[in-house]
Amino acid sequence: MSAAENEATQAARARGLQLGPVLLTLPATAAMLVFFVAPIAIFVVYSFLTAQLYDVSRPFTLDAYSAALNSDLNRTLARNSIEIGLLSAIFSVALALPVAYWLRYATGRWRMVVLFLITASMFASYLVRIYAWRTMLGEHGVVNSALESLGIIDQPLGFLIFNRFAVTVALVHIFLPYAVLVLFAGFQPIRPGLLEAAQDLGAGAYVRWRRVILPLVAAPALSAFLFVFVLSASDYVTPQFVGGSSGVMLGVQVQANFTTVGNYPLGAATSLLMLAAFVTLYFAIRFGLRLAKLDRVRFS
Amino acid sequence: MTVRSRGALAITIAALLFLYVPLAVVVLFSFHETGSLSLPFTGFSLRWYRFVLSDPGFRSALENSLFVAAWTSVITLLLGTLASFGLARTRSRLRGPLALLFFLPITLPGLFIGLSMLVFFVRVNIDLSLTTVIIAHCVYVFPYFLLIAIAALERLDPALEEAAADLGANGWLRFWRVTMPQIWPLLVGATCLAFALSFDEFVITFFVIGPDGTLPLYIWSQLRRTVDPSINVVSTLLMTVTLVLWLVAFLFALRAARRKAASGDDLVAEVVPL
Numbered sequence: 001m002s003a004a005e006n007e008a009t010q011a012a013r014a015r016g017l018q019l020g021p022v023l024l025t026l027p028a029t030a031a032m033l034v035f036f037v038a039p040i041a042i043f044v045v046y047s048f049l050t051a052q053l054y055d056v057s058r059p060f061t062l063d064a065y066s067a068a069l070n071s072d073l074n075r076t077l078a079r080n081s082i083e084i085g086l087l088s089a090i091f092s093v094a095l096a097l098p099v100a101y102w103l104r105y106a107t108g109r110w111r112m113v114v115l116f117l118i119t120a121s122m123f124a125s126y127l128v129r130i131y132a133w134r135t136m137l138g139e140h141g142v143v144n145s146a147l148e149s150l151g152i153i154d155q156p157l158g159f160l161i162f163n164r165f166a167v168t169v170a171l172v173h174i175f176l177p178y179a180v181l182v183l184f185a186g187f188q189p190i191r192p193g194l195l196e197a198a199q200d201l202g203a204g205a206y207v208r209w210r211r212v213i214l215p216l217v218a219a220p221a222l223s224a225f226l227f228v229f230v231l232s233a234s235d236y237v238t239p240q241f242v243g244g245s246s247g248v249m250l251g252v253q254v255q256a257n258f259t260t261v262g263n264y265p266l267g268a269a270t271s272l273l274m275l276a277a278f279v280t281l282y283f284a285i286r287f288g289l290r291l292a293k294l295d296r297v298r299f300s
Numbered sequence: 301m302t303v304r305s306r307g308a309l310a311i312t313i314a315a316l317l318f319l320y321v322p323l324a325v326v327v328l329f330s331f332h333e334t335g336s337l338s339l340p341f342t343g344f345s346l347r348w349y350r351f352v353l354s355d356p357g358f359r360s361a362l363e364n365s366l367f368v369a370a371w372t373s374v375i376t377l378l379l380g381t382l383a384s385f386g387l388a389r390t391r392s393r394l395r396g397p398l399a400l401l402f403f404l405p406i407t408l409p410g411l412f413i414g415l416s417m418l419v420f421f422v423r424v425n426i427d428l429s430l431t432t433v434i435i436a437h438c439v440y441v442f443p444y445f446l447l448i449a450i451a452a453l454e455r456l457d458p459a460l461e462e463a464a465a466d467l468g469a470n471g472w473l474r475f476w477r478v479t480m481p482q483i484w485p486l487l488v489g490a491t492c493l494a495f496a497l498s499f500d501e502f503v504i505t506f507f508v509i510g511p512d513g514t515l516p517l518y519i520w521s522q523l524r525r526t527v528d529p530s531i532n533v534v535s536t537l538l539m540t541v542t543l544v545l546w547l548v549a550f551l552f553a554l555r556a557a558r559r560k561a562a563s564g565d566d567l568v569a570e571v572v573p574l
Contacts, residue, residue, distance in 0.1 A: 022394055024386030028379040028442070032401050036413075036439050039420030043412075046419055099315050102308035114312060116550055121319040123542040125500045127519050128535040132322035134527075135329065135337055142325050145338035173319065180315075205307065234409035237503065241523060251411050258415055258507070268419070271412055278409075 047268035054262035064265035068273055077250040081274075084164055084249060085233030088171040092179040092228045093221055095172070100183035101213070105192055115184075122177040130241050133170040137161040137242065162244025170242055171232040179224040186220025218294040222285050230278045234271075250274060323539070330532035337527060348529040358534060361518035365499055368430055368514055372437040372498040376445045377491045379438075384449035406443040410503030413440065418507040428510035436508045437498040444497060445490045452486035452556070453479075485556040489549035496545040500538065 047064055049056040068074055099118070103111055136142050137160040144156040160166065190213070198212045214221075236251030243249070250270065257267025289295040329337050333345035352358050387398060405413060417436050421428060456479065464478045502516040509517055515538055522531050 021386045021388075021390035022392045022398075024382040025390075025398055028383035029398060029401065031379060032439065032442070035417070035420075035435050036405060037401070039416040042423050043416035043419050095311065095315055095318075098308040098311040102305050102312045106305050106309065112554075114316065116547075117316055117320070119550070120543055120546050121323070123496050123500065123546045124323050124539050125502075125516065125519075125535065125542065127502050127516050127523070128326060128539055129322070131519070131523060131531060131535060132326045135325060135532075136322050138337075140338045142337075142339055145340075149339055173322065176315065176319065230409060234411050236411055237506075237520075251409075254411060254415070258418065264419065267415065271415060275408075275412060 043268055044272065046264050047272050049265050051263045051265045054264070056264050064263075064269035065273070067266055068270040074250065074253065074270060077248055077253050080164065080246075080248060081233040081250040084167050084171065084239075084247070085229045087164070087168045088175065088232035089225045089229040091168065091172045092176050093183070093225050095176055096179035096183050096224060097217070097221065099180050100187050103180070103184050104187035104190075105195065118177050118180050126174060127237070129174050130170050130238050133166060133173065134161065134242055137166050137169070161242055162247065164243070164247045166242040166244075167235075167239050167247040167249070170238050171228075171235060174238075175228040175231060179228055182224040182227065183217060183220055186217045186224075190216050215294055218292070219289055222289065226278075226282060226285060229281070233278075234274060326532050327536045327539075329529050330536045332529050332532075335528045337529065337532075348533045352530050352533040352537075355530075358518060361513050361515045362537075364430055364512050365515040368433050368437060369495045369498040371434045372441055373491050373495040375434070375438050376441050376494045377487070380442060380445040380449055380490070380494075381487065384446055384453055387446070388450050388453040402446055403443045405439050406447075410440070414504035414507035417504070421508060428508055430510065430512055430514075432508045432510065433505055433514065436504050437501055440501060440504055441494045441497050445494050448486055448490040448493070449483075452483045456482055485552040489552040489556075492545040492549035492552075496542040496549075499545075500542050 046056055048060045048062070050059060050061055050063065103115060103118075134141070138144070139156045139158065139161070141161070143160060144153070147153045148156070194216075195208060195212060198208050203211065233249070234251050235249065236255045239247045239249045239252055243252075251274075254267045254271045254274075257263045257270065261267075286295065328341065330348060331344045331346070332341060333343040333347065336342070383402065387395060387402070414436070417432070417439075418428075421432050426432060460482075461474050461478050464474045469477065500516060501514075502520065505514060505516065506520070513521070515534065519531060519534050519538070522534065
């Protein structure tokens with residue numbers, strides 16, 4: 001092979017490398033366009049159509065949106081969803097902060113074990129966790145029967161299940177591991193030296209958290225908060241099993257619109273409004289972080 | 301001097317108890333000799349396991365779940381490996397939009413994904429079946445797989461591939477003999493993760509399932525009918541499968557981290573991309 005030919009093949013190979021990588025994504029891109037983007041597009045179109053029982057027809061209208069916004073039921077359920085979502089997110093992040101902190105700064109072999117246990121609990125089935133809390137909190141559940149056999153109570157505690165409290169507990173149980181992982185990643189760039197310096201300068205635990213740690217992890221803590229809030233507020237399974245009547249959430253109603261009620265546009269419009277609220281919250285959090293100048297913390 | 305963390309340790313232990321006590325209770329009562337699900341625990345028996353294992357409904361649900369999870373993880377492994385190479389190696393302007401497309405499903409609530417898929421399948425006249433469940437699971441699992449695969453590829457030392465290229469290895473040879481030996485443990489881990497996520501998925505599956513149910517659907521219908529330890533048995537079996545898969549994935553990630561890490565590096569931090 002002559003030098004010129006060799007150069008030509010080299011150049012061809014280089015061009016191939018330029019084009020090649022994007023081509024590799026083609027099968028996945030095609031699949032995602034057909035099975036992910038197209039469904040969402042159809043879903044959005046549905047929200048603007050006229051409802052028929054378990055079907056849709058023309059003309060295009062905003063009826064579903066005005067119905068979704070003006071329904072008293074939806075408002076009550078939206079308030080429930082927001083409250084439960086906020087409580088779940090606050091408790092998850094508050095609990096995850098010290099756990100992630102320990103995972104980051106403790107020493108010794110137990111860290112790997114704890115990391116495994118935290119992540120493993122993510123894989124303990126979603127439905128099983130809901131069922132577990134029904135077993136724990138039920139009228140004849142483990143908590144009540146334990147307290148009764150210890151003689152602490154005579155009557156089962158009725159406030160443990162079928163309300164917002166039970167839904168919140170189950171949701172924190174489901175989403176806590178995710179919050180820990182997000183925060184653990186958030187703690188990574190904060191070198192132990194920074195905290196040791198604060199300690200050497202006489203900062204106690206409170207001042208260290210308030211003045212050093214929390215500002216540095218504000219951004220990841222808020223992304224964990226948003227993550228838990230979105231998934232909790234849109235949950236439709238947990239409230240059905242442990243929520244009772246006071247713990248019903250908007251997701252249950254959306255699901256019903258598609259399964260038992262058969263009003264597709266209303267269900268589509270309601271869930272798109274939920275999504276719009278989540279996106280708004282995302283931008284509000286980003287804006288707040290920027291105002292507080294905590295969005296781009298430099299660690300060096 | 302190290303940072304004091306006694307309070308954090310106490311809360312970590314409390315969090316682990318909070319996470320594990322309810323699950324332990326579920327497992328414990330799967331061995332209960334009576335049908336009661338409250339204390340006192342009267343004695344051990346395997347009768348509920350015999351009961352569940354002889355239930356044809358459970359067996360077909362288990363088979364369906366294995367079928368769905370197997371296909372989901374194979375498809376995800378193929379499309380995900382290709383896409384991760386494409387995304388990690390390209391300098392094209394398409395990179396940003398493609399990443400957005402691939403990672404969007406992770407940010408959307410399952411309710412939303414499930415419903416839009418239901419509407420889509422109804423609209424294009426595809427009957428709901430295990431096939432539609434596999435399609436939905438692939439969309440759901442894909443970003444998780446991609447996240448790990450891209451992290452694995454970006455941690456590679458490009459000098460190794462360049463050296464192989466200089467020595468005359470073509471693209472395929474470099475892929476099989478240089479890149480693959482470095483990343484396969486994480487790909488195995490990511491495939492296990494895909495299997496486990498699919499095996500346990502309920503929120504999306506609920507909307508796209510046909511007449512044949514999967515294991516989580518089986519639990520769901522049981523939960524609505526009766527409450528006896530047979531649910532605990534199915535729950536325990538389901539958790540065992542996903543936990544074993546996660547253990548395998550975790551050990552592969554640990555192995556990859558050990559190989560990669562210099563002696564001073566923090567192994568715990570290295571495992572986290574998984």
